[in-house]
Amino acid sequence: MKISTGMAVLCGAILVTVPTGAAGQQTLAEKLGYDAGAKLLIVHADDIGVARSVNVATARAFEHGAITSGSVMVPCPWFPDFAAFYRDHGPFDVGIHLTLTAEWDYYKWGGISPAGEIASLLDEYGHFYATVEEVAQHADPAEAEREMRAQIERAIALGIRPTHLDTHMGSVMARPELMQIYVRLGKEYGLPVLLPSRGWSENLPQGMRDDLAAGLPLLDGLYMMLAHDPSKSWSEAYGEMIAAIGPGLNQLIVHLAVDDTEMQAVTVNHPDFGSAWRQKDLDFVMSQEFKDLLAAHDIRLVSWDQVRKAM
Amino acid sequence: MKISTGMAVLCGAILVTVPTGAAGQQTLAEKLGYDAGAKLLIVHADDIGVARSVNVATARAFEHGAITSGSVMVPCPWFPDFAAFYRDHGPFDVGIHLTLTAEWDYYKWGGISPAGEIASLLDEYGHFYATVEEVAQHADPAEAEREMRAQIERAIALGIRPTHLDTHMGSVMARPELMQIYVRLGKEYGLPVLLPSRGWSENLPQGMRDDLAAGLPLLDGLYMMLAHDPSKSWSEAYGEMIAAIGPGLNQLIVHLAVDDTEMQAVTVNHPDFGSAWRQKDLDFVMSQEFKDLLAAHDIRLVSWDQVRKAM
Numbered sequence: 119m120k121i122s123t124g125m126a127v128l129c130g131a132i133l134v135t136v137p138t139g140a141a142g143q144q145t146l147a148e149k150l151g152y153d154a155g156a157k158l159l160i161v162h163a164d165d166i167g168v169a170r171s172v173n174v175a176t177a178r179a180f181e182h183g184a185i186t187s188g189s190v191m192v193p194c195p196w197f198p199d200f201a202a203f204y205r206d207h208g209p210f211d212v213g214i215h216l217t218l219t220a221e222w223d224y225y226k227w228g229g230i231s232p233a234g235e236i237a238s239l240l241d242e243y244g245h246f247y248a249t250v251e252e253v254a255q256h257a258d259p260a261e262a263e264r265e266m267r268a269q270i271e272r273a274i275a276l277g278i279r280p281t282h283l284d285t286h287m288g289s290v291m292a293r294p295e296l297m298q299i300y301v302r303l304g305k306e307y308g309l310p311v312l313l314p315s316r317g318w319s320e321n322l323p324q325g326m327r328d329d330l331a332a333g334l335p336l337l338d339g340l341y342m343m344l345a346h347d348p349s350k351s352w353s354e355a356y357g358e359m360i361a362a363i364g365p366g367l368n369q370l371i372v373h374l375a376v377d378d379t380e381m382q383a384v385t386v387n388h389p390d391f392g393s394a395w396r397q398k399d400l401d402f403v404m405s406q407e408f409k410d411l412l413a414a415h416d417i418r419l420v421s422w423d424q425v426r427k428a429m
Numbered sequence: 430m431k432i433s434t435g436m437a438v439l440c441g442a443i444l445v446t447v448p449t450g451a452a453g454q455q456t457l458a459e460k461l462g463y464d465a466g467a468k469l470l471i472v473h474a475d476d477i478g479v480a481r482s483v484n485v486a487t488a489r490a491f492e493h494g495a496i497t498s499g500s501v502m503v504p505c506p507w508f509p510d511f512a513a514f515y516r517d518h519g520p521f522d523v524g525i526h527l528t529l530t531a532e533w534d535y536y537k538w539g540g541i542s543p544a545g546e547i548a549s550l551l552d553e554y555g556h557f558y559a560t561v562e563e564v565a566q567h568a569d570p571a572e573a574e575r576e577m578r579a580q581i582e583r584a585i586a587l588g589i590r591p592t593h594l595d596t597h598m599g600s601v602m603a604r605p606e607l608m609q610i611y612v613r614l615g616k617e618y619g620l621p622v623l624l625p626s627r628g629w630s631e632n633l634p635q636g637m638r639d640d641l642a643a644g645l646p647l648l649d650g651l652y653m654m655l656a657h658d659p660s661k662s663w664s665e666a667y668g669e670m671i672a673a674i675g676p677g678l679n680q681l682i683v684h685l686a687v688d689d690t691e692m693q694a695v696t697v698n699h700p701d702f703g704s705a706w707r708q709k710d711l712d713f714v715m716s717q718e719f720k721d722l723l724a725a726h727d728i729r730l731v732s733w734d735q736v737r738k739a740m
Contacts, residue, residue: 170691195506199535199694224510230555232544244541380481380691383510
């Protein structure tokens with residue numbers, strides 16, 4: 119996932135709030151059997167289905183217990199391959215990575231709805247736009263809703279029982295109307311949606327934020343490698359993120375792939391979130407060092423499905 | 430390419446006719462500067478664009494001079510990647526592998542036309558049907574023409590100067606109306622179309638064959654590995670095919686790929702035309718043995734572009 123500017127402030131940043139239930143109310147941590155102030159963490163693999171390489175890496179991480187959740191890009195060429203893996207070896211904790219963009223140079227996809235019904239989402243070649251800015255500029259909300267709904271329904275039709283909704287590159291955060299659809303779809307399907315406790319609502323009309331957030335488990339912290347400082351090792355950079363995780367519900371987004379010829383070509387010209395980058399993420403989540411760091415900081419791993427059930 | 434039953438008789442089979450120009454007319458071989466009875470051979474890589482693995486293998490074969498031609502599957506995920514390679518390193522002798530099917534289990538594509546305009550070509554998920562039989566059963570000819578034309582136009586828009594038309598899995602041979610569109614598009618764009626001198630017209634209405642064939646350079650022989658007899662080595666099997674090549678215009682269709690995790694997953698459950706199969710084809714066309722066999726049998730390599738110019 120690359121993140122829209124509107125969401126970038128949240129990622130890799132430290133959001134510390136102290137989750138307190140209203141008087142007489144349990145915190146999420148308590149509902150899940152932990153102390154009120156426990157540090158809960160979802161370790162989440164983004165972009166499942168975008169490439170075979172990503173599916174291989176994510177399958178390995180799920181089977182190794184290295185991640186607790188992930189989300190699928192339904193319009194991408196390798197989604198049916200992951201769905202087959204899920205049916206044969208799952209279920210796994212998988213949400214829908216609602217996708218309205220196709221960001222790579224030479225490897226593209228469009229929506230799964232008929233192009234004539236989502237014309238405002240597509241470029242001249244019938245592909246999604248590459249950037250969130252273009253989505254914000256062109257998207258007709260009714261068409262975006264049609265496509266988002268189609269992605270959820272397609273995943274269900276192919277045997278996936280989604281545990282949550284989130285958003286590829288944060289594109290549904292691009293406009294208040296899209297944000298409303300995103301949250302409404304989550305509530306309609308009884309699914310939590312990825313929504314941080316702050317950093318996403320500055321541009322929303324007064325009052326809309328509270329309406330949207332009502333009843334949803336907001337993330338107290340959202341962590342992701344955004345750009346890598348070459349003076350630090352990969353695990354040092356993650357070590358700092360993990361040390362910063364506070365009480366409440368947190369998510370660490372990782373981007374897993376095998377660094378191979380396919381993934382190198384998918385991500386050509388994009389070293390950030392590129393093929394080697396994603397292999398480093400895979401190596402890190404599979405490492406003993408990652409497990410040790412989580413244990414040292416007293417972090418409890420949870421899944422979106424646990425959050426969903428506690429809603 | 431997998432071939433429809435209607436075309437299967439041609440492949441791997443030996444078609445020997447003696448090409449003779451009408452009185453005072455040059456044969457194709459003579460037009461190309463060879464003896465009237467020369468054995469001309471197009472070495473043709475199918476399925477370009479279907480996967481990154483295929484693009485890597487085909488690029489290698491083009492740059493090595495191991496093939497003289499190939500054709501691209503415009504609706505496939507990796508077509509834009511090949512188009513970029515063609516723009517940067519080409520031109521190469523590339524035709525349009527008109528595609529109306531998506532035959533693999535978990536790796537799918539649909540048309541590039543809006544789904545609402547080619548509904549008769551698509552399954553419930555918006556993908557092409559897997560088999561030629563389904564195309565024959567469902568395809569509306571006007572919709573098939575719209576999609577075939579769109580594929581040619583898209584390739585041109587992305588910088589490719591096509592040298593010929595051919596057909597993925599022989600799907601345009603599935604019905605006389607589709608065959609007519611195929612040939613008509615070739616004539617309209619001034620492109621030769623893959624059409625053997627016999628074996629394709631048995632089911633056509635009387636007279637249609639001659640109308641279709643008029644002015645087109647028909648193939649005197651079309652050769653392809655269809656199923657591999659395990660008692661023979663790969664090169665023995667090709668050796669027999671090459672020994673059988675007769676005078677006139679011939680084509681050897683090969684299926685090139687690197688045997689990697691991507692291609693193994695694309696072709697899962699399909700050992701024929703699978704990932705290892707395609708790697709063997711790549712190894713064979715890149716070998717000195719292949720060059721030696723062609724020389725020993727006095728075979729002249731030609732491209733579709735040479736044929737086009739001689740039309």
